[in-house]
Amino acid sequence: MRYLFIFLLLTLPFSTIYAEGQITLEKPPASLKQWYKPENKRNVWHHNMFKLRREIQAVNEYMAVKDQPHTEKWAIRLVTHYRKIAEMVPEWRDELELEWADKLEAAAKQGEFEALGKALKKMQSSCKGCHSDYRAQVAAIYRGPDFSKVSVELDGKETSYLDFMKILMRDVNRIKIAAEDDDKARAQAALKDVRSGISILRSSCDSCHKEPQAKEYYLGKKTRKLLDELQTGIDKGDSGHSLGILAVQACAHCHGSHRIVYDLKAEIE
Ligand code: HEC
């Protein structure tokens, strides 16, 4: 026994290292697709999840004050939407605690709050289990932005988003290099290109965002002010700071909310 323990102590760290060497994500079943846009008018799956969360909260709150009629009302909604999971994605039936849902319903009807509490816990463990296995990749695949078909028009030519990004980056870095080497004319010319690049960038947002506020958030007044500051900064030989702030405002913020998710989505789809 003692030897087995020492053996485990010695081997455990190594097996952990092997496990850390790779990331595996389970693919969600294909039948999930029909419950998301664009196949569906709404993201029905996601909305069913919001209902479950609200119903659990209601059951907990009414259970705490032993209000049987309201507990029953919300418990019935909860089990209805919980059972719906198996109808929507039959492949996920095994992830569910359906017999505990039946027990929860019965306990709520009879006002047996202790039994109800136990059944609720069992059901909630199935929420956690499925979420840790699938939630992140489902959100990325079905609700993450897809830039694979987004393009912009650059000098009359249809240009992929990725190629456009490389040009933007080249121009931003050109400002930095020229400013550092005190070539003000070259820095100003590159800034002009960045300005027109940003106005093209603004038009690209419309392919997914109907509301004009979206582009204002990264590429609105604040960005225009930073571009102006940069223009004066270049002439004064002091542009480093404003260029850094501009890159965060006009580039990094959007990468944080769009590019990270798109990269992940493209990798796992
Ligand atoms: C069989 C799998 C499965 C089970 C069981 C499940 N969920 Fe989910 N849940 C998901 C997936 C997948 C997502 C990600 C959906 C998305 O982001 O579009 C999700 C997302 C959610 C979200 C959305 C979180 C957010 O803020 O975007 C909530 C809330 C939620 N689930 C609640 C529950 C509750 C409560 C239960 C248990 C009663 C439950 N879920 C059981 C698969 C499951």
Ligand code: HEC
């Ligand atoms: C390929 C589609 C797509 C394009 C193009 C796109 N977005 Fe988005 N954007 C999304 C998605 C998806 C979300 C996630 C939230 C949602 O569903 O609105 C989002 C969210 C946002 C948000 C809200 C972020 C938050 O957390 O509050 C802002 C602001 C935004 N986008 C700005 C922009 C700007 C500016 C552009 C153009 C430079 C742009 N988007 C281009 C798909 C896109």
Ligand code: HEC
């Ligand atoms: C929609 C919001 C958005 C804005 C604003 C944005 N980007 Fe991007 N950027 C992306 C997305 C999405 C990708 C990934 C494109 C792909 O992989 O097809 C990307 C990729 C990149 C890349 C990687 C190119 C490569 O070789 O992999 C660079 C560099 C880049 N952007 C620079 C910039 C610069 C510089 C700015 C600001 C002037 C900027 N981006 C503004 C969304 C944005």
